[in-house]
Amino acid sequence: MRDKDDMPNPEFEASRQRLDVQVGSLVKSENLIYRIEQIIDFESVVGTAVETGRSKPLRILELQSVTNDDSEIKHDPHLDIAGIGDSDWKVAEERFAAIQPLISAFSPGRREVGLRAKEVGVDTATIYRWLQKYKGMKNVAALIPKKSGWTQGRGRIHSQAEGVITEVIKNYYLTQQRPTPTKTVIEVLRQCQLRGVEPPHPSTIRSRVADVSEKERLRGRGFKEKAKNRFLPVPGHFPNADFPLAVIQIDHTPADIILVDDLYRKPIGRPWISLAMDIDSRMVTGYYLSFDAPSETSVAMCVAHSILPKDEWLILHKVGATWPVWGVPKKIYVDNGTDFRSDNFQQSCTMYGINLEFRPVKTPRYGGHIERVLGTFMREVHELPGTTFSNIKAKEGYDSEKQAVMTKSEFETWLVTLICKVYHQKMHSGIGMTPMRKWEIGIFGNAGVQGIGIPPIPANRQTVLLDFLPHFRRTIQAFGVTIDGMTYYADILRQWINAGDPVDKTKKRDFIFRRDPRDISTIWFFDPEIKQYFKVPFADQALPPMSIWEYQQARDALRREGKKSVNEHQILHAITELRTQVDESKERTKTARRQSQRRKEHEKNVSPAAPLPPPVQTPIISLATSSGLVDGDLDSFGDIA
Secondary structure, eight states, X not given: OOOGXXXXXXXXXXXXXXXXXXXXXXXXXXXXXXXXXXXXXXXXXXXXXXXXXXXXXXXXXXXXXXXXXXXXXXXXTTOSGGGSOHHHHHHHHHHHHHHHHHHSSSSOOHHHHHHHHHHHTSOHHHHHHHHXXXXXXXXXGGGSOHHHHOOTTSSOOOHHHHHHHHHHIIIIISSTTOOOHHHHHHHHHHHHHHHTOOOOOHHHHHHHHHTSOHHHHHHHTTOHHHHHHHHSOOTTSXXXXXXXXXXXEEEEEEOSBOEEOTTTOOEEEOOEEXXXXXXXXXXXXXXXXXXXXXXXXXXXXXXXXXXXXXXXXXXXXXXXXXXXXXXXXXEEEEOSOTTTSOHHHHHHHHHTTXXXXXXXXXXXXXXXXXXXXXXXHHHHXXXXXXXXXXXXXXXXXXXXXXXXXXXXXXXXXXXXXXXXXXXXXXXXXXXXXXXXXHHHHHHHOOSSOOOOOEEEEESOHXXXXXXXXXEEEEEOBTTBEEETTEEEOOGGGGGGTTOBOSSOTTSBOEEEEEOOTTOTTEEEEXXXXXXXXXXXXXXXXXXXXXXXXXXXXXXXXXXXXXXXXXXXXXXXXXXXXXXXXXXXXXXXXXXXXXXXXXXXXXHTOOBTTBOSOOOTTOOOXXXXXXXXXXXXXXXXXXXXX
């Protein structure tokens, strides 16, 4: 197991910034600024150094963002879900519901906006203002009442400049002359100069151009028929899944195979697979494999794996293939399981601008896409030793446990190979081509389809994972902080002991903590003053790392013994006793072997955010910097909880 002190980045600054990979965008590579001139493929672009004018190929996943504080719209550091009052959050959701029909529509005219304003009972100017706010950030946080969420003068441009941008996009960019984004930037700056308006930063203009929907872009630039053909729903197809990451589906299933433990290589049971799939291309966008039953953690790991690049994941599993899938989806479509309905998951999706939609009850056809791909994978699993097959009849005469030979890590390598080298490359009858080719067309386009471009890359991998993991609000006492009866302490908490609430002086201030249930020996504390996360360990360093499930098992065992209250000394004793029992019996019983293997898997601390061990003797820096995606100033968005 990795020592606590060797864990990647015990502290880091959160950032929800994304790296835009578009022609004309400014990026940083090896401390030089380049302008992207050409996108070659999913791995590389051609960039021209802005100072020297020399061009060279650049690796996409090694690029860094070029930020400008004046042009970025930022969260207030205290803007997080738990820190927002219920009434303010309700207002933001109501405003979002009011403008939602207009967000993805063709360029809404004044008539459409006026009708919608009348429907929701506000004036037309208000609807325009809400639309403008939402497009600036692409999440509901922009619609929170200013008193709770915004600091005056932060990251906003003057309304006159915003009006010039809107006018130029409508009357210049969205025309059949089809000027480039670069020329559109120049035209905005020219119009501002003529009118005596303070010009916005070029990156702000490019952001507004990028906000133009594909429907609106096609229609305005002379491709009305193509827009009509591309975006009209086709009978028998999933509605509005028209381009990559428009809709992804997630589902769980127990894999049809018995796996063995690492030590004795004896049967321990079936693992669970959580799978995410892009409906348009049928590409697998992410997965999570575990011996734990589906939970909020399974969903968090699967979503994070879906959003993040997979380069290090392929290295981890030693699979020589490509998996060029990343980016935030527009919609996640799921069943009605409790793991998807947690408040934390729904609020995280909202803050990321993801529309979470639940499958109608008793309508299995709506889950057909993800269920078919899971069925395809299980048919391949049926060829492996130790398979349980899909039914008793198919299994007749086959002893699954006797034939089982694969460990979880071996099966996971097989699964990644199946996804990348077989499924993604095989003809799919539903789309008439391979999923990989469909993905490439959706991204880069062809003669009949205008691609959406390479999705923005999340700059800070750890932030993405933490945003979807469970969070807690706690006050900080002299002894530290308590979660589920376990006490945590680190010096970083000292200054906040018994801190008063900044608004209500009669109350103590509560703070945001996040936790990975697979290892509760440490939690993440978000410091609201310096806007960084810090790892906080158990106050009692004698306690071993443990998962929430192992902890609950120990606590339940103590309560069965008649202990009404449980302290940490008793927990330590119970954990030691339970592990001793497991160690003594794991060669004899499958249940004990499975529990031991679960503990080993949890102790690996492998996640989509940090699949590989940290480099030796690496200084503590922000996670975003260590990921190689961001350098310099980070966006201090704070914790979304």
